Amino acid sequence: MADDMYRHIVETAPFGYAYHEIVVDSAGLPVDYRFLEVNRSFGWLTGLDPAGIIGKTVREVIPGIEQAGFDWIAFYGTIALHGGTETFEQFSEPLERWYKVQAYSPEPGYFSTVFVDITEEKAKAAEL
Secondary structure, eight states: OHHHHHHHHHHHOSSEEEEEEEEEOTTSOEEEEEEEEEOHHHHHHHOOOHHHHTTOBHHHHSTTGGGSSSOHHHHHHHHHHHOOEEEEEEEETTTTEEEEEEEEOSSTTEEEEEEEEOHHHHHHHHHO
8 A cells, every 4th residue: 555655646647756776787886777667757758758768778878978977977976886876066067957956775786766857947047
């Protein structure tokens, strides 16, 4: 019952949610991450098809992400492998959107993100 209620809350929430597995190389360094679960709002906030990305890596879903101005893979890899929680604002060049993100590791090797799109807020602040 509690699991069903939790799933319903996450699935219908206005914020994006994603659960990932970090992918490491033979030296244990993060080289990618795989989408294991996302909610509907994830799709609305990113423009990515939630059903089409489950099981895929971020490099498959967003080609060229490693050339973006922010190293998402290393950043999330640190959280997944060492734990902790980070809250930050970041521009995603591949998606051309600003996000406020909270990332945390619920267990070693995995990380979750909860985020909202703040692109309009950033644009209004720049106008002022």
